[in-house]
Amino acid sequence: xxxxxxxxSYVIMQPTTLCNLDCAYCYLPHRALxxxxxxxxxxAVAASVNDWAAAAERFSVVWHGGEPLAAGRERLGRLMAPxxxxxxxxxxxxxxIDDAWCxxxxxHDVRVGVSIDGPASWTAQxxxxxxxxxxxxxxxxxxxxxxxxxxxxxxxxVSAPSPGLARQLYEFFRDLGCYALGINVEExxxxxxxxxxxxxxxxxxFWRELVGAWRSDPRIEVREVEWALWYAGAELVxxxxxxxxxxxxxxxxxxxxxxxxxxSPEMAGFSDPRYGDFSSGNVLxxxxxxxxxxxxxxxxxxxxxxxTGVEACRNTCQYFGFCGGAHAANRYFEHGxxxxxxxxxxxxxxxxxxxxxxxxxxxx
Ligand code: SF4
Numbered sequence: 001x002x003x004x005x006x007x008x009s010y011v012i013m014q015p016t017t018l019c020n021l022d023c024a025y026c027y028l029p030h031r032a033l034x035x036x037x038x039x040x041x042x043x044a045v046a047a048s049v050n051d052w053a054a055a056a057e058r059f060s061v062v063w064h065g066g067e068p069l070a071a072g073r074e075r076l077g078r079l080m081a082p083x084x085x086x087x088x089x090x091x092x093x094x095x096x097i098d099d100a101w102c103x104x105x106x107x108h109d110v111r112v113g114v115s116i117d118g119p120a121s122w123t124a125q126x127x128x129x130x131x132x133x134x135x136x137x138x139x140x141x142x143x144x145x146x147x148x149x150x151x152x153x154x155x156x157x158v159s160a161p162s163p164g165l166a167r168q169l170y171e172f173f174r175d176l177g178c179y180a181l182g183i184n185v186e187e188x189x190x191x192x193x194x195x196x197x198x199x200x201x202x203x204x205x206f207w208r209e210l211v212g213a214w215r216s217d218p219r220i221e222v223r224e225v226e227w228a229l230w231y232a233g234a235e236l237v238x239x240x241x242x243x244x245x246x247x248x249x250x251x252x253x254x255x256x257x258x259x260x261x262x263x264s265p266e267m268a269g270f271s272d273p274r275y276g277d278f279s280s281g282n283v284l285x286x287x288x289x290x291x292x293x294x295x296x297x298x299x300x301x302x303x304x305x306x307x308t309g310v311e312a313c314r315n316t317c318q319y320f321g322f323c324g325g326a327h328a329a330n331r332y333f334e335h336g337x338x339x340x341x342x343x344x345x346x347x348x349x350x351x352x353x354x355x356x357x358x359x360x361x362x363x364x
Contacts, residue, residue: 027190207356
């Protein structure tokens with residue numbers, strides 16, 4: 001893997017900065033502000049995306065806020081209207097899902113991802129603006145999806161990874177009705193400044209137990225476990241070098257005002273005296289494909305610094321073939337710059353994950 005591809009496989013759109021929840025670990029800086037995306041921004045993005053989608057087998061447009069449903073059905077429908085040949089996805093906290101939203105999902109063929117952290121006590125950090133737990137509202141939204149027969153994936157944040165938790169967590173999601181689960185160990189990112197230097201043995205034990213739980217009843221996909229098993233299998237047959245894509249996906253994130261941040265959606269909305277606002281341009285004055293092409297063919301500023309960091313990873317980290325250098329935002333929010341290497345995110349979500357899966361394989 002070297003450099004950044006000039007064509008993405010998906011884009012992330014911010015239909016509004018607003019979120020109706022106020023989760024304790026949230027990284028978003030403007031989630032209390034109701035700043036919707038103007039339709040002209042979506043029109044400009046679609047002009048490039050539709051060409052990319054026509055040339056690709058699959059191309060996704062991921063609507064991710066704030067809370068994307070807080071934009072309202074009328075606005076979200078208008079923002080989706082100019083796109084052709086794409087798969088639409090929403091990542092939602094589920095609290096606003098009702099029959100009308102389910103009809104919207106069906107009409108627009110939207111893939112739904114729901115954020116929930118497990119049973120009520122483990123979802124307790126997902127709270128509304130009054131500080132009250134949102135669990136019951138989330139479960140009502142999920143029940144509505146199930147009633148309408150709408151498939152959904154789940155995304156879970158784990159703030160205290162340890163063995164003893166993983167099996168219960170897996171069983172909760174296995175029985176929730178989702179078809180897939182992604183697990184994010186909490187990250188120190190954006191406005192979430194909580195340190196995430198968890199005990200390494202506990203984190204590794206968490207992943208070890210999770211893979212064991214999944215293998216004993218693999219009814220749903222578990223993103224991290226399957227990726228790690230795939231990599232470990234490739235390592236065994238000597239094809240590990242072929243696991244990662246040849247280049248990084250640029251992952252353009254388009255803010256509600258048209259600014260484009262590449263590589264790490266978590267950088268959107270932040271600025272730094274050294275790096276400016278991290279944006280590579282604005283779709284209201286430059287076509288998106290041109291913004292991406294310029295930033296990837298001749299990278300400069302923080303993107304060039306990040307690529308230096310990725311090369312440092314390649315030269316120093318034995319996990320590079322599995323990880324590929326991870327995310328720019330973790331380096332920035334943990335180190336204050338982009339050319340460092342090892343972060344707590346590396347330890348929690350790459351190194352201990354792979355080692356936990358290997359522990360399980362050795363013991364079975
Ligand atoms: S685990 Fe961390 S140090 Fe290793 S390759 Fe990934 S980002 Fe780099």
